[in-house]
Structures are given as C-alpha cells and as structure tokens.
Amino acid sequence: MHPTRERILDAAEELFAHHGFEGVSIRQIMTKAEADVSLAYYHFESKKDLFDQVMLRRVEYLNEIRLKALEEVEKRHPDDEPTVEEIIGAFTRPLLSLLAEDHDQWSHYYQLIAQINNSPDRGGELMSRYFDPLVSRFIDALKRALPDSDPEDLYWSYHFLSGALTLTFAETGRIDNLSGGACKSTDIASVIDRMPAFLAAGFRQLCKH
Amino acid sequence: MHPTRERILDAAEELFAHHGFEGVSIRQIMTKAEADVSLAYYHFESKKDLFDQVMLRRVEYLNEIRLKALEEVEKRHPDDEPTVEEIIGAFTRPLLSLLAEDHDQWSHYYQLIAQINNSPDRGGELMSRYFDPLVSRFIDALKRALPDSDPEDLYWSYHFLSGALTLTFAETGRIDNLSGGACKSTDIASVIDRMPAFLAAGFRQLCKH
DNA sequence: GTCTATACGGCGATAGAC
C-alpha cells in the first residue's frame, strides 16, 4: 500500500475531478483514502492546500515532456521552420499518449484540468499560472512557422485548440451518445492523430496573414 | 422589479455559472435574489429542481434559432449542398451573436453550459439530453456537405468544435493573460467570424473522403 | 405568496492522548 500522503492525493484527485472542489468533502476523500479525517490536516494545511498539492503533483512533469517534444521537433529542422502540424503535435501528443498508455494514472488529473480550464471562477488564473510559460514558448514557435500572421488570430487559434484538447480530457461520454457508440470518449488512441490534423488546418486557415 | 420566481432563476443562473452546483447554497442564491430562503421551496421542489429549471429556461429558444439558421442556409442552396463553413456558421453564429449583443442576459447561461460540457460527472448525459437532437440535424447536413467522409472523423470533428465553442462561452480571462491584453475573453465580436473559419478548415482536413 | 422558526445532519478544522 502507498504511503498515506499519496493515497490522500490519489483519492482527492479522483473526487475533485468528478465532483469539483466544492462538491467533495474532506470526509469523503479520507474514506476513499482509507485513513482518518484528522490525517488530512496532518499532511496538508487545509482543503484548499490539498487541492493545490493535487494540481502541483503532476504539472511540472507534463510541462517538461512537452517542452522536450518541442525541442526535438526544432532540432529536426536546423535550417528551416517546423510545420504547424509538428508544433501542435509536440503540444498535444505527449499528453494524449500518456493518457492512452496509462489511463488509470492520468485520467482523473486530466479531467480536473478540463474542469478548471472551463471554470469562469478561477479558470483563467489557474491555467495561466500553471501552463502559460510553456504555452508562450509554443506560440513563439507557431509565430515563426506562420510568418506575418496577426497575433490576435494566433491567440484565438490557440484558444480553440485549448478548448478542443481539454474537452477531450473531460471524457464525458457525450460523443458515445451522439455517435450511437461509434466513437468512445475514452478511446484516446482515436484522437492522437486526428487532433493535430484538425487543429493545424484551423491555424493555417486563420493565420494566413 | 421582476417576479420572485424570475429573480431566483437569475440569481441561481449567475451563481451556478460561477461556482458550480455544489459551490453555491440556496441561502446565497436567495440573498442575491433578495427574497427569503423558504421561498425557494415554494417556487421549486429542491435545489436540484431549481438547477434543472435554470437549464430549461433558455435551451429551447437557443435550439430554435439555430435550427432556423440551418434551414435558411439550406434554402439558399435548393440545387446543391451548403458549404461546411455555412453549416458551422449556422451552428455557432446565432449563439455568439446573442452573446455579443446582449451580454448581460446570456453570459451566465453560456458559462453554465461551458462547465457542464466539461463535467466528467454528468456532462455527457446533460449535453446529450438538451442538445443532441439539434446536433444530429447539423451532423446530417455536414455528412451531405462532406460526402464519403468517415463518420468517426465527423464525430470527432464535432467534438473539437464543441470544445472550442464552449471554452469561448466560459470567458475565463485566460486569453487576456496569455496575449498580454491583446485579446479579451469577453470580446465575442472578435470570435464570431474566426470560429467558423477555423473549424471549417479542420472539418475539411479531417473529413476529406 | 411571504414570513418566522426550527430540525437535523454534515461541514472544515482543532486539541490532545498515544
């Protein structure tokens, strides 16, 4: 069995992902973690601190592998610019591959990100804090791949990308209903190639000077 | 002053949109509505019923105007098929135009939709219930505009559309941060033309034969 | 339709023994 602190984080991650911060009590989390309520306050300062630690546990690693993916794409083009599709692939593929390969470990965290990205309350603040340094690096690469593009077009294109990516993270089962079972929310392998293709075409259309 | 029932719905809509179902208490809603707590239970059965009534109040009208927009596009093409961009415009423009023209009335409802669409808990069920009849109608039109396309490609394309659209509804302020103020979440006029252009290019790329 | 008053349980958080 994992150490208590890890078990609490696992339980909190899953419950926050499914019901939101306010929709879950410390008591529910600790029941799922099979530990006493008071231990939550030994290992974490407060419910809010617990939430922050859930967020922080995985975010650095995710940003690292995506930065590495971008650097590798750039290394493959010492004398010219990578294509839009390569850059977007470096942004989305590492995330989606993790999810496809180890769904149990990553799915709840991704669902949490999906909720936060679409939360009018503090979504903008949290997403910017955790991801914008990396995103700016990608936007710069896209600027070079799409010379003379209007920056506004580029930012709105990224915004569309972000919405498409995080709705995929949410795995709500809606596409299962809509398609009559032909597509499955959890079938991430089906999205890995489709997403960069779809989004790159959008970028090229909107950002052609 | 509006009748009490309307004031409760207005207050609930705004607070649910910002903090989620569990993040808001009946007490907070009734304080905002300037009415006594017990009146919530005179006008509605329960907190959950209040939430359902908030959802139902506007959904039919939205689906109506979008169906009308699609029918008009089709009328303009008695002898051929409308373009992908026309169809997607009929899906997104009526919504975005309402939001741009009467932001105060619609913004909170749209933020609620954004949250629900990305909620792993009951998002798939609710979105399918309220919107899939209309969406299926649009998917059929897209099938005719993109003959021989793989249905899976079409459904995933719609999924990307849905994520991009609802993140726009969320108005989280993130694009304000990321762009250093060059773009604003609430500047919907900037998105009305960009969104169909971006998304139609994605559909055409992914669903070509 | 609107108010006062209240029931009862779960909430986040803490003190202190071991």
Next chain:
DNA sequence: GTCTATCGCCGTATAGAC
C-alpha cells in the same frame, strides 16, 4: 503518524402563522 473527541457553523429542507 495516527487516533478519539469535539467545536461552532452552515447546509437543505419543512411546519405553520399571516
């Protein structure tokens, strides 16, 4: 590190007078 016990507050919901 882990447990028992407890505090005071706020949650949804209802009864009943006017």
